Amino acid sequence: MLVFRRVFVACAIALVGSACSGAPPAAPAAQPTAAGAASSAAPSPAAATTPPSSPAPSGSPSAAASPAPSGSPSAAASPAASAATPSTRLTVQFGGLGNIPDRALFAAQQLGYFDEQNLDVQVTTFQSASQMIPLMATGKLDAGNGGSSPAFFNALNQGIPLKIVSDVTVVKRPDPSIHGAQQIVVRKQLYDQGVTTLADLKGHSIAINTPGSLNQEQLDDSLRAVGLSPDDVQVQTVGFNDMLTAVTNGGVDAAVALEPFVTLGQQQNIWVPIYDVADATLGQTAEWLIYSDDFIKNNPEAGRRLILAYTKALRWLEDAEVKNEHRDQEIAILTANTSVKDPNLYAAMGRSYGETDARINMDQLTRDQQFYIQTGGQKQLVDPSQIVDTSFGDYARQTLGPYQ
Numbered sequence: 001m002l003v004f005r006r007v008f009v010a011c012a013i014a015l016v017g018s019a020c021s022g023a024p025p026a027a028p029a030a031q032p033t034a035a036g037a038a039s040s041a042a043p044s045p046a047a048a049t050t051p052p053s054s055p056a057p058s059g060s061p062s063a064a065a066s067p068a069p070s071g072s073p074s075a076a077a078s079p080a081a082s083a084a085t086p087s088t089r090l091t092v093q094f095g096g097l098g099n100i101p102d103r104a105l106f107a108a109q110q111l112g113y114f115d116e117q118n119l120d121v122q123v124t125t126f127q128s129a130s131q132m133i134p135l136m137a138t139g140k141l142d143a144g145n146g147g148s149s150p151a152f153f154n155a156l157n158q159g160i161p162l163k164i165v166s167d168v169t170v171v172k173r174p175d176p177s178i179h180g181a182q183q184i185v186v187r188k189q190l191y192d193q194g195v196t197t198l199a200d201l202k203g204h205s206i207a208i209n210t211p212g213s214l215n216q217e218q219l220d221d222s223l224r225a226v227g228l229s230p231d232d233v234q235v236q237t238v239g240f241n242d243m244l245t246a247v248t249n250g251g252v253d254a255a256v257a258l259e260p261f262v263t264l265g266q267q268q269n270i271w272v273p274i275y276d277v278a279d280a281t282l283g284q285t286a287e288w289l290i291y292s293d294d295f296i297k298n299n300p301e302a303g304r305r306l307i308l309a310y311t312k313a314l315r316w317l318e319d320a321e322v323k324n325e326h327r328d329q330e331i332a333i334l335t336a337n338t339s340v341k342d343p344n345l346y347a348a349m350g351r352s353y354g355e356t357d358a359r360i361n362m363d364q365l366t367r368d369q370q371f372y373i374q375t376g377g378q379k380q381l382v383d384p385s386q387i388v389d390t391s392f393g394d395y396a397r398q399t400l401g402p403y404q
Contacts, residue, residue: 090302091120092295095132095144098125099338100181100259100352101287102145104168106337107330108313117305129290133160142295143306147287148214148368150377156387157380161293163389164365165307166396167355168314169287173278174322174353180278181350183262184222185271186254187247195253198275199226207238207246207255212377214286214368218277219256225280247271259349260340267348276350285361296389307358307392308399314354315403321351356403358393 096102105123108114114121126132129146133155136144145168146152156162173180184206186195195201209215220230238246243255248270256277257265265271289310291303320330331346340346365384372378 085116086118086301086305089118089120090299090305091122092302092306093140093142094121094123095129095135095141095146096123096125097127097129097145097147097287099340100334101147101169102337103317103334103352104310104313104354105145106333107317108309110333110336111313111316113309113312117309119302119305119309121306130155132290133162136160136162136290136292139292139294141292142299142302143289143291145287146290148285148364150212150372153369153372153378153382156382157378162387163291163293163296164288164360164387165291165303165389165392166289166311166358167285167287167360168289169285170353170355170361171278171281171284171286172353173276173282179262179273179350180276181259181262181352182218182277183257183273183350184219184254184275184277185247185257185262185265185273187250187271188269190253191272191274196272196274197226198222199228200274201254202228202232203234204253205234205236207236207243207252209238209240209256211235211237212372212375215256216375217368217371218281218284220371222256222275222277222280226275244268244270259352260345263345263349283361283364285355285364288360291389291392303392304395307396311356311358311396311400315356315400318354318356318403321353358396360388360390360393362388 094105096105102123102125105121109121124141126144128149128151129144130149130151132141132144132146133152135141137160147169171180184198184201186201186204190204195204206219208219216235219235223230223232236246236252238252238255240258240261243252243257244261244265246252247255247265254274255271257271262273266273289307295303316326317330319325320327327347328343331343334346335341335343340349362384365387366381369378369381373381
């Protein structure tokens, strides 16, 4: 069972969970309403209900709108059979980020993976992971989705008792013909005038969501990959929600944009993607599964069950994203539970990929912190070994076997 609560009206947020600009998007006149929330934006308050058991967005085949139960072939995301359903019902208080970052929660619920583990997962949606930290520290939240940010590491530096137990969203490029969910885009007029590569952006303005964030780190990595430095462009801060308007009005020439904005901007002839951020950031972690120390110490059985259900959901989603298995069913689940309601838009959007073996990229924990310290957002390095607990991931792999 999955119960959703929302205590904040969220604006669009990055996959990494950092908050965007607080103002509502000033969309161009032709812009569909779906553009009002990025792929990682929290759904509107009107959607704050328990998701329907059989999502059926208009235009979807009825078979795709009825996710199969956990025992069906389409839901068999793990190579090994699961243990019998535990007899004791356990409750988990979970902090979500809304929309695409919570895709594994939606899938685990709709496919029966939480029920398979006899878990009652109650989700409260936040604007950013940093807002979850005080509640995790005081035992009011057990677990949550979160992403890399200076605020997160600063909290850990202050002794907030949290542990990363698995990566969730990971930058991959399994099929070069399918673009990722984050692109560097340029205004269509400039593209037509010859600004067709990232290197051509030298001297031009480019928008990022938040300075000193993972978004800026990704831009820096992308620029260096084509022989430029951050000093070769004019970096401006524009919220993800507002990038379409800023590029349309000439406020900036280019942007590091997320889905669904990337595809919406293309469809409206506003901009053209010229660089896939994945090409410079392969293997980078954009989101984690985080447990509170209190949850780990006092309810480890629930923690083990949760990571089993969560990892099975990520594997099922990976099969859809990479192997195109049950893709219509995945889109039906996403349109039922996120702000983007057009299944055709989801079909055109760049894809997000997950960590399918419950592992943690330790090198990335160090690299992100070094960038945040360099840019002034973080004061001192946190020892990565002190902020992870790999035992839950070990348990998931031992129980499920390796992803295939």
